[in-house]
Amino acid sequence: MQSAVNKDIMPTIHTLDLQDRAPRVIAAFVLDTAEGPVLFETGPESRFSALVDGLKGLGYSPQDIRHVFVTHIHLDHAGAAWRFAQSGSRIYVHPKGAPHLIDPSKLWASATRIYGEQMETLWGHMGSVPENQVRVLQDGDTVSIGEVSIKAIETPGHAGHHHAFQIGDALIAGDVTGVRIGRGPVLPPCPPPDINLEVWSDSIAKIRSLKPKTLYLTHFGEFTDVARHLEALETVLADWGEWMRLQLKEGKSREQIVPEFEAYVAQQLRQAGLSEAEVEEYEFADPAWMSVDGLMRYWNKFHPEEVRPR
Numbered sequence: 471m472q473s474a475v476n477k478d479i480m481p482t483i484h485t486l487d488l489q490d491r492a493p494r495v496i497a498a499f500v501l502d503t504a505e506g507p508v509l510f511e512t513g514p515e516s517r518f519s520a521l522v523d524g525l526k527g528l529g530y531s532p533q534d535i536r537h538v539f540v541t542h543i544h545l546d547h548a549g550a551a552w553r554f555a556q557s558g559s560r561i562y563v564h565p566k567g568a569p570h571l572i573d574p575s576k577l578w579a580s581a582t583r584i585y586g587e588q589m590e591t592l593w594g595h596m597g598s599v600p601e602n603q604v605r606v607l608q609d610g611d612t613v614s615i616g617e618v619s620i621k622a623i624e625t626p627g628h629a630g631h632h633h634a635f636q637i638g639d640a641l642i643a644g645d646v647t648g649v650r651i652g653r654g655p656v657l658p659p660c661p662p663p664d665i666n667l668e669v670w671s672d673s674i675a676k677i678r679s680l681k682p683k684t685l686y687l688t689h690f691g692e693f694t695d696v697a698r699h700l701e702a703l704e705t706v707l708a709d710w711g712e713w714m715r716l717q718l719k720e721g722k723s724r725e726q727i728v729p730e731f732e733a734y735v736a737q738q739l740r741q742a743g744l745s746e747a748e749v750e751e752y753e754f755a756d757p758a759w760m761s762v763d764g765l766m767r768y769w770n771k772f773h774p775e776e777v778r779p780r
Contacts, residue, residue, distance in 0.1 A: 481618050483640060485691050486524030488517040492747075494651045494690040495754045496546055498529060499642055504616035507562065508537045509559075510635060510642045513690050514549035515594030521550065533557045535613055541644025542629040543567040544661075545581055545593045552597030562605045564614065564624070566631035571599040584760075625677065627670025628659060639683040646673050648703045649689040649756040654743045656702045657735070657752065658710065659689070660761035665768045667711050674700055677696055689755035706738075715766040721779035724766065732758040 482502045488515050490496040490513065498521055499510040507530050513521055522532055532554060539562040540548035551561050551571055563571055570577045571607050578596045606705040607613070609624035621636040627645040648656040658670070678700055685693045693699055713734065735758040737751045769777045 474547055484528055488513040488520045490517050491754050492751050494751055497688050497690050499686055503618045506534055506536060509535045510539045510613055511547050512550035514545050516555050516592060518550045535559050539635055542632045543570045549593050552599050555599040556605050560603050560605050561599050562607050564631040564633050567605045568604050568606050572601050574598055625672045625673040627666055630664040636680060641682040642686045644688055647685050647687060650687055651690050651751050654744050654748060656699055657705060657756050658703060659706045659756045660764035662764045662767045665764035667707060667768060674704055715769055715777055718769055718777035726757045728762050731762050
C-alpha cells in the first residue's frame with residue numbers, strides 16, 4: 471500500500487440516484503479510472519436494479535465493477551455488496567464491518583427487529599460476501615487503482631465502523647458529514663447503536679483538517695461549501711443532543727419523545743423553506759424516530775448522570 475494521496479489527479483466522480491421511494495434519498499458514486507469503474511456505496515439490495523440502470527447510463531455493467539468501497543455496513547450503504555461479489559468484485563470495508571459482510575445474519579436480524587414486515591420492501595434480500603473477496607482497510611490505508619489513489623479515513627461517531635474515502639480533494643463521506651438534500655439544511659443521522667457525539671465531533675475535526683474541496687454525501691450528492699457545511703452539521707448535532715438531554719431529564723418516555731422530535735425536525739425543515747415533498751425526502755433519508763433511539767442510547771450509555779430525571 472502507498473502512504474499518500476496524489477492530489478494532482480482529480481478523476482471524474484458520477485452520482486447515481488437510486489430512486490429509493492423518492493428522488494435524492496440514496497446515492498451511489500462511480501469513479502472513472504484507467505482500470506475501469508470503481509463503485510462507492512451500493513445502496514440496499516432492493517435498489518440493485520436502479521443501480522444497474524445507473525451504471526448502464528454511464529456505459530458500464532455490474533461485471534465491469536471490480537472494486538467496491540463501502541463507508542459502513544448499514545443496509546442503505548452496503549446492502550447490495552454481495553450482488554457485486556457474485557460477479558467477482560472485491561469489497562473494501564472497515565475491519566469492524568467486515569465480519570457482517572461475510573456473515574450478515576446478525577445485522578439482518580437486528581434490522582428485522584426494527585423494520586419487521588417492511589424488510590424486503592426497504593432492503594431487499596440478504597446475501598454474504600466470500601471472505602476472500604473482502605479487503606479490510608485500516609485508518610490511513612491507501613489503495614491505488616489505475617492512476618487514482620483512494621485513502622481510507624476512519625471517521626466514527628455515526629457508526630463505529632465508518633470510513634470516509636479521500637480521492638484527491640474530494641471526500642466520499644458516507645454519513646459522518648450528515649444528510650443534506652438539495653437546498654435543505656444539514657442534518658445528522660443518529661440511529662442506534664453507535665452514536666457518540668464526542669467521537670463524531672472528533673471525526674468532523676479530522677475531516678476539516680484534510681481540507682477537502684468537495685463532499686459526496688450518500689444522502690445526497692455533491693457539495694462544495696465544505697467549511698459552512700461542517701459548521702452547520704456541528705451546530706445541529708449539538709442542538710439535537712441538547713434537545714434530547716432535556717427531554718430525558720424531564721423523565722419523558724420514548725413514546726412521548728418520538729412525536730415531539732418528529733415535529734421538532736419537521737419544523738426545522740419547514741423553517742428552512744422546504745416543501746412537504748422535500749420534507750418527505752429528508753424523512754426517508756434520515757427518519758427522525760430512528761435518531762430518537764440513537765440519541766437516547768447515547769445519553770443513557772455515556773452520560774447517565776446528565777439525564778437522571780429531576
